[in-house]
Amino acid sequence: xxxxxxxxxxxxxxxxxxxxxxxxxxxxxxxxxxxxxxxxxxxxxxxxxxxxxxxxxxxxxxxxxxxxxxxxxxxxxxxxxxxxxxxxxxxxxxxxxxxxxxxxxxxxxxxxxxxxxxxxxxxxxxxxxxxxxxxxxxxxxxxxxxxxxxxxxxxxxxxxxxxxxxxxxxxxxxxxxxxxxxxxxxxxxxxxxxxxxxxxxxxxxxxxxxxxxxxxxxxxxxxxxxxxxxxxxxxxxxxxxxxxxxxxxxxxxxxxxxxxxxxxxxxxxxxxxxxxxxxxxxxxxxxxxxxxxxxxxxxxxxxxxxxxxxxxxxxxxxxxxxx
Amino acid sequence: xxxxxxxxxxxxxxxxxxxxxxxxxxxxxxxxxxxxxxxxxxxxxxxxxxxxxxxxxxxxxxxxxxxxxxxxxxxxxxxxxxxxxxxxxxxxxxxxxxxx
Numbered sequence: 401x402x403x404x405x406x407x408x409x410x411x412x413x414x415x416x417x418x419x420x421x422x423x424x425x426x427x428x429x430x431x432x433x434x435x436x437x438x439x440x441x442x443x444x445x446x447x448x449x450x451x452x453x454x455x456x457x458x459x460x461x462x463x464x465x466x467x468x469x470x471x472x473x474x475x476x477x478x479x480x481x482x483x484x485x486x487x488x489x490x491x492x493x494x495x496x497x498x499x500x501x502x503x504x505x506x507x508x509x510x511x512x513x514x515x516x517x518x519x520x521x522x523x524x525x526x527x528x529x530x531x532x533x534x535x536x537x538x539x540x541x542x543x544x545x546x547x548x549x550x551x552x553x554x555x556x557x558x559x560x561x562x563x564x565x566x567x568x569x570x571x572x573x574x575x576x577x578x579x580x581x582x583x584x585x586x587x588x589x590x591x592x593x594x595x596x597x598x599x600x601x602x603x604x605x606x607x608x609x610x611x612x613x614x615x616x617x618x619x620x621x622x623x624x625x626x627x628x629x630x631x632x633x634x635x636x637x638x639x640x641x642x643x644x645x646x647x648x649x650x651x652x653x654x655x656x657x658x659x660x661x662x663x664x665x666x667x668x669x670x671x672x673x674x675x676x677x678x679x680x681x682x683x684x685x686x687x688x689x690x691x692x693x694x695x696x697x698x699x700x701x702x703x704x705x706x707x708x709x710x711x712x713x714x715x716x717x718x719x720x721x722x723x
Numbered sequence: 724x725x726x727x728x729x730x731x732x733x734x735x736x737x738x739x740x741x742x743x744x745x746x747x748x749x750x751x752x753x754x755x756x757x758x759x760x761x762x763x764x765x766x767x768x769x770x771x772x773x774x775x776x777x778x779x780x781x782x783x784x785x786x787x788x789x790x791x792x793x794x795x796x797x798x799x800x801x802x803x804x805x806x807x808x809x810x811x812x813x814x815x816x817x818x819x820x821x822x823x
Binding site: 430432433434479482483486489490493494496502558559562566705708709711712713715716 | 733734736753754755756757758759762769770773774790792793794
């Protein structure tokens with residue numbers, strides 16, 4: 401979606417100038433407002449990817465609902481997975497205000513070229529993974545979404561505010577789970593350390609390529625959809641997470657990780673971008689499984705959608721008109 | 724539009740308004756797709772009130788909402804913007820009167 405073969409028609413300079421002035425005044429852009437076609441396209445791409453990510457994010461965690469070790473953990477996990485579905489729906493609803501149909505969004509996701517966050521293509525091999533996802537993956541998402549709650553597009557920002565309010569529970573429950581296992585038996589400790597070793601680097605990749613290599617960042621920053629760069633957000637996440645790992649005596653799998661007195665930052669070693677590219681281009685450990693599961697859920701739910709539509713049509717008949 | 728599944732797109736869009744506890748007015752929460760008002764209400768409850776956020780929900784077919792045009796926002800709202808005498812701060816109170 402980022403490379404349009406047709407050259408888009410040039411925007412009206414007067415409207416463009418007014419749009420830039422509104423952004424400079426930190427006004428929000430609302431659905432019926434004039435916006436440049438590229439702004440609309442970039443937002444549609446970004447919001448739909450975000451919505452798909454929330455929905456596909458239900459799968460790695462849903463994998464453990466039946467095997468949660470206590471009723472408390474099972475209730476928590478159920479509520480969290482339900483939230484992820486809800487978050488997808490908030491963002492789909494926001495994306496639709498850009499003029500794209502929900503069915504078209506779903507279609508691009510299930511049968512087309514739409515992407516979702518690379519993180520959800522990794523498997524949840526052990527129970528500790530559920531804790532680590534809440535702590536690291538949701539922790540990274542919060543850093544990103546807190547920024548997006550001030551995005552220039554009103555419906556996106558409002559969906560993010562709603563999501564941020566709910567997401568803190570996701571991180572807390574995950575960190576609590578990790579802390580509990582870290583204080584547990586040697587086997588439990590080893591399980592959580594192994595999960596951190598596997599999820600740490602993919603969590604850092606969630607922020608996207610380095611600023612110099614990010615194809616969409618320039619436009620998104622210019623238009624105040626994003627207010628901070630990928631590297632700034634990644635650094636914030638690292639600075640937040642290092643002390644949390646220390647507090648539960650878990651190590652992060654980076655021999656180069658060191659504190660830099662001058663900047664006050666925890667500096668990380670090099671990220672394996674070859675792995676990132678493999679995963680986003682469809683060759684991650686679970687890409688096929690995730691899409692197959694989503695397609696099956698969609699297909700198997702078809703009869704419910706058809707039945708509900710038939711029922712609504714039948715009930716509206718005596719009145720002689722549809723709602 | 725190359726949709727493989729037409730059943731989803733046939734469901735109309737409904738705007739959802741939720742009223743928080745404590746006598747506050749209904750506020751726009753978002754939207755849901757549903758074949759009828761009853762299912763729209765159920766979907767709205769599941770999507771927008773998972774944490775006791777509401778004591779009441781309204782759903783309205785999106786196509787039935789009439790909205791002011793953003794392009795005309797300036798002149799449209801102008802009559803309310805140029806009357807500072809509608810605000811108490813417009814008026815001076817005599818020196819010495821602290822509580823009014």
